[in-house]
Amino acid sequence: MGHLNRRNFLGGVGAGAIALHATPAVADPPAAPTSPRFFGRMFKLAPFADNTPRVQEALRAMGAPGGLLDAKDPLHEGPIRLITNPELSPNNRDNPFHTAGTTFLGQFIDHDFTFDMHSKLAVPATPEQSPNTRNPTLSLDSVYGAGPIGSPQLYETSDRAKLRVESGGAFEDVPRRSDGVAIIADPRNDENMIISGLQAAFIKFHNNVVDRLRSQAVPNDRVFAEAQRLVVWHYQWIVRHEFMPQVVGHGITEDIFANGRRFFKPRPGQHFMPVEFQGACYRFGHSMVRPSYRANLKGDANGQPFFGFIFDPAGEGQADPVDLRGGRRARRRFIGWQTFFDFGDGQVKPNKRIDTKISTPLFKLPLGAIADGSPPTALPQRNLLRHLTWSLPSGQSIAKAMGIPVLTADIFPELKQFGVGLDASTPLWYYTLKEAEFLGDGISLAGMGARLVGEVFAGMLQLDPDSYLSQNPNWKPTLPSRTPGTFKMVDLLTFAKVDPTSRGQ
């Protein structure tokens, strides 16, 4: 394909979409045997680059603090102004079509189906021999663990059908040991206050479903299993009908469910977490994170709102940190959800766009936010080096294999400076971000990235024998909602009684 600008590229999408049916280069079904307990590959294609010291250096430079990907947010303006005055960060544009909570729902979903605790940055590993610590389904094992018998520490001793939840002083908090460590099924769900708040909200949601079933005289020996099924199905409904259209795009989501998956086709019983998704494409979510948030409206001293950077080195070692890191209990450390999801009260704040600019605080993560606690602390560097771990193909080669128009080297002039050909053979994560920015103005994923992420999500729902789509594709949500027959995050938070009305603030 010759030189492309955005307009003639979009003009070419139709032709590419036709070519989609005739594509031969996909591992279909995957060449190597796969299993839900291990990672696997969707595509059998050459790596985007050789794993040489020069390439490693180039990736470190590309993802470095102050480098190409850094949105260079003016942090000196402080956490309040960076959310109330978005014009202060012209590089880091708001997304008026997503609310700030889309990011954390996305992170919560990530922690439900993938967790690589074993591979090492830039050290080649075989996906099919690398364990995925999570079940690659939307089954909330990150909340339920192995259930009341397998994970008794997560459940009330006096009522085994209910999950443990405690108070943080004013409102709910996840259960914690005396040193502050959360007692939850996935430690990552206490990495920042917002995801920790979501974990507590899902726990309360489950417990309230238990109460409802008991009020409907469901026999006690069936209450836990029935509550878990209802919780998981309502959550899956949200993923299918609220989250996927927002991030993948409405058109592609509906196309995949209507016309089927073309590229994610594991053998029956061998569905797995693909490294293309885990190591690159689904990490698009890092671009939606804001530098700062309003955690709640009245939780701080004298009933003031609590604003904070998502991470701030000044918070290190503080009992009640100035930033929004997780791992600490204090009275003001709870989430007022009206900032994150739209309760119709005018309080909601937008997400950041999906583009090649990443909020500055993510270039200096607290070591506690990294599973093995070791550097580098710049998240973009970690993402890029992980491409060498999995020998991921370039974005161009996957787009070509899919029959989707390719973003050519002239669309990546900024990558020439690294001297190893990344403009023509681009790391998959960066390519996914560039597609969203160039083709979709950062509103949602686009092109190859949208199809890959959409197909993996659809597969996670369709290949799980217990999902509502497998068990009862005509099922509709049954819990109370603002619009009967559907169910959204605001309904889930309301049923959990963590919504602004229940809190009185």
Ligand code: HEM
């Ligand atoms: C404040 C928000 C977030 C922080 C601090 C964060 C941080 C991290 C860190 C430290 C890793 C491990 C990196 C590595 O060593 O390779 C990671 C992995 C990952 N992140 Fe995020 N992340 C955030 C939000 C998100 C969002 C919103 C998404 C998607 C919508 C996402 C998707 C992923 C995925 C898929 C992985 C790989 C998980 C695995 O299998 O181990 N993250 N993130």
